[in-house]
Amino acid sequence: MKRPNIIFIVADDLGFADLGCYGGREAEFGPVSPVLDQLAAHGLRMTEGYANSPVCSPTRFALMTARYQYRLRGAADEPISSKSKGSTTLGLPPEHPTLPSLLKQAGYHTALIGKWHLGYPPIFSPLQSGYD
Structure with missing residues (x-):
């Protein structure tokens, strides 16, 4: 059986309709989102x-880990700003399983395009959380 391609789209400030x-x-x-509609x-x-939260980082954290952000403290504080650079505690813990790390283990290639906002590299880089 052929594995499906997966595109997971997360958008900030997008209303339900x-x-x-x-x-x-x-x-x-005309249509406002014809490609996404297709x-x-x-x-x-x-x-x-x-x-999970009205702001982006905790919600991204929950989507990536399937956990509430306060369980791991990773993105509980918003916004993750330039003041957070160099922090060793404020970000998505690299050792915690994430959707991309599980997909990578299953043989998928993974990519992140756009906003990360779950901690600053090198400790909290997307590359540490399962992205190629």
Whole structure:
């Protein structure tokens, strides 16, 4: 059986009906998210969920680890700012399993494009959490 390709899209400040595939209305120029709508039509579209926090870092932490951020203290403080650079405690612990590290163990190639915001390199680099 062929393994599926997986694209996991996380967006900041996206409302529940901002995309057409979730009931968003068209703008004057037409559909607002035609490419994402097409991806959703041919893939898995999640319709229920719980945001772990109203800000991005704790929510990203929960999505990556399947744990509440306060369980590991990794991204409990928001925002992770330049004041956090060099911190050895504020970030996603590299030894903790993550979605990308588990996918990598299963033979997938992994990539992160865009915002990490779960700690500063080198200690808390995406490369330490399962990304190629």
